[in-house]
Amino acid sequence: MSNKMWGGRFGESPDAIMEEINVSIDVDQHLYAQDIAASKAHASMLAAQGIITSNDAKNIVAGLDTILSEIGKGGFTFKRALEDIHMNVESRLGELIGPAAGRLHTARSRNDQVATDFRLYVRDTIDQTDRALASFQRALVDRALEHADTVMPGFTHLQTAQPVTFGHHLLAYVEMAARDRGRFQDARKRLNESPLGAAALAGTSFPINRNATAAALGFDRPMANSLDAVSDRDFVLETLSAAAITAVHLSRFAEEIVIWTSPLVGLVKLSDKFTTGSSIMPQKRNPDAAELVRAKTGRVIGALNALLIVMKGLPLAYQKDMQEDKAGAMEAFAALSLAVRAMTGMVLDLEPDAARMKVAAGEGYATATDLADWLVRTLKMPFREAHHVTGRIVAKAAEDNLPLHKVPLAAMQAIEPRITSEALEVLSVQASVESRTSYGGTAPDNVREQAKGWFKRLEKEEGAA
Ligand code: ARG
Numbered sequence: 001m002s003n004k005m006w007g008g009r010f011g012e013s014p015d016a017i018m019e020e021i022n023v024s025i026d027v028d029q030h031l032y033a034q035d036i037a038a039s040k041a042h043a044s045m046l047a048a049q050g051i052i053t054s055n056d057a058k059n060i061v062a063g064l065d066t067i068l069s070e071i072g073k074g075g076f077t078f079k080r081a082l083e084d085i086h087m088n089v090e091s092r093l094g095e096l097i098g099p100a101a102g103r104l105h106t107a108r109s110r111n112d113q114v115a116t117d118f119r120l121y122v123r124d125t126i127d128q129t130d131r132a133l134a135s136f137q138r139a140l141v142d143r144a145l146e147h148a149d150t151v152m153p154g155f156t157h158l159q160t161a162q163p164v165t166f167g168h169h170l171l172a173y174v175e176m177a178a179r180d181r182g183r184f185q186d187a188r189k190r191l192n193e194s195p196l197g198a199a200a201l202a203g204t205s206f207p208i209n210r211n212a213t214a215a216a217l218g219f220d221r222p223m224a225n226s227l228d229a230v231s232d233r234d235f236v237l238e239t240l241s242a243a244a245i246t247a248v249h250l251s252r253f254a255e256e257i258v259i260w261t262s263p264l265v266g267l268v269k270l271s272d273k274f275t276t277g278s279s280i281m282p283q284k285r286n287p288d289a290a291e292l293v294r295a296k297t298g299r300v301i302g303a304l305n306a307l308l309i310v311m312k313g314l315p316l317a318y319q320k321d322m323q324e325d326k327a328g329a330m331e332a333f334a335a336l337s338l339a340v341r342a343m344t345g346m347v348l349d350l351e352p353d354a355a356r357m358k359v360a361a362g363e364g365y366a367t368a369t370d371l372a373d374w375l376v377r378t379l380k381m382p383f384r385e386a387h388h389v390t391g392r393i394v395a396k397a398a399e400d401n402l403p404l405h406k407v408p409l410a411a412m413q414a415i416e417p418r419i420t421s422e423a424l425e426v427l428s429v430q431a432s433v434e435s436r437t438s439y440g441g442t443a444p445d446n447v448r449e450q451a452k453g454w455f456k457r458l459e460k461e462e463g464a465a
Pocket of ligand 1: 024028084110111114318320322323324
C-alpha cells in the first residue's frame with residue numbers, strides 16, 4: 001500500500017530500508033505539542049480568512065485537542081509508516097473527525113510546518129535553559145556571599161599566583177552564566193519569527209493571514225521570505241552555539257572541582273550526594289558528576305558541529321538532510337540541562353576547607369606582588385625595579401626554605417635597606433586580598449557588594465518573570 005498522505009502517484013509501498021532511513025517519528029514525536037499548537041493556529045486562521053468553514057475549523061481544533069491529550073497521556077500509537085509527527089497527527093485527526101481533517105493542510109506544507117514546530121521547540125528550550133541558569137547563578141551567589149572572606153590560592157598556569165577569595169572565584173562563574181543567558185536571549189530574538197504560511201517554498205495563492213498565525217504562536221512577526229523560512233536552521237545553530245559555550249564554561253568549572261577535590265589538592269570536599277565510591281578501592285570518593293558534566297560538553301559541541309556540516313552544502317530551499325537537525329540538538333539540549341542542574345547541585349553541596357585553602361594561598365610566594373607593590377607605593381620605586389628587588393628576596397626565601405612572611409627583616413634589608421617592618425604586614429594572604437579593592441578585584445568587601453548586587457538583579461528578574 002502506498003502512503004496515504006502523499007501516495008497518490010505511487011503504486012508500490014516503500015522498501016523497508018527506504019522506510020527506515022526516511023522515518024523521523026522517533027525523534028519528532030517530541031514536537032507534538034508544538035505541532036498541534038501550530039495546526040490549531042493555522043486552522044483558526046483559515047476559518048477567519050474564509051478559506052475553510054468555521055464548523056470545519058471547530059472540529060479540527062477539537063480533534064487536535066483530543067490528540068494532544070491522547071499523546072500527553074501516552075495513549076497514542078505513533079506509526080512509522082506515517083513517517084513523522086505531522087502525518088501521524090493528521091492521520092489520527094482523520095480518524096477522529098473524518099474528511100474535514102484533510103482541509104487542515106490547505107495553504108501549508110510540512111516544510112513550513114516543521115520549521116515552525118522546531119522554532120517553537122527551540123524557543124521553549126531557551127526559556128527552560130534560562131531558568132536553569134538563573135538557579136545556577138542564585139546558588140553561586142549564595143555561596144559567594146557565604147565565602148566572601150574565605151581566602152584561596154588563585155592560579156595562573158595552574159601555579160599558585162596570588163591569593164583570591166573563594167567568593168570571588170564563584171562570582172566569576174556568575175558573570176559567565178550571565179553572558180551565556182544573554183547569548184540565548186539574543187538567539188531567541190532572531191528566532192522568534194514565524195515560518196508558517198511559507199508553505200512548501202513559494203508561499204501560497206490562498207488569502208492567508210500570516211500575521212495572525214504568527215501572533216497566535218507568540219512570534220514577533222512572520223518571516224519575510226518564504227524560501228528563507230523553510231530553508232534555514234540558523235536558529236538551531238545559534239542556540240547550539242550558545243549551548244556549546246555554556247557547556248564549555250560548565251566544563252571548566254567541573255574540571256576545577258575535579259582538581260580541588262583531588263586528595264593531592266584537597267581544597268574542597270563534595271558530600272556523598274555528589275560523589276561515588278569505587279567497587280575495588282574502599283577509600284575512594286570520586287567526583288563522577290563533575291567528570292560527566294565535563295564529558296557531556298562533547299555532545300553539545302558535537303551537535304553544533306554535526307549540524308553545521310549538515311547545512312553547509314545545502315542549496316535552497318528545503319532538503320531532507322534538514323530532518324537530521326533535531327536528534328543531535330535535542331540530545332545536546334538534554335545534556336546541557338542535566339549539566340546545569342548537576343553543577344547547581346554541586347555548588348550547593350561543596351565545602352571548601354578554609355584552613356587548607358589559606359595555607360595553600362600563601363604557598364609559592366603568592367604575596368610577592370604585594371611586596372613589590374609596597375616598594376612602589378612606599379619607596380616610590382619604579383615597578384620594574386621593585387619586581388627585581390622582590391625577586392631577590394624570593395630567591396633568598398627559597399634558599400633558606402622559608403615562606404615570604406618568615407624572612408627576617410634584616411635579611412630583606414640586606415637586599416633593600418629602606419624596607420621597614422611595615423612591609424611585612426602586606427605579606428599575609430589576608431592583607432593581600434583585602435588590599436585588592438580595585439573595581440572587579442578580589443577584596444572581601446568587593447565580593448560582598450557584588451554578590452548583593454547579583455541577588456537584587458536575580459530577584460528583580462524573578463519578580464518580572
Ligand atoms: N520530517 C521532516 C523533517 O523533519 C518534515 C518535513 C518533510 N518535508 C518533506 N518535504 N518531505 O524535516
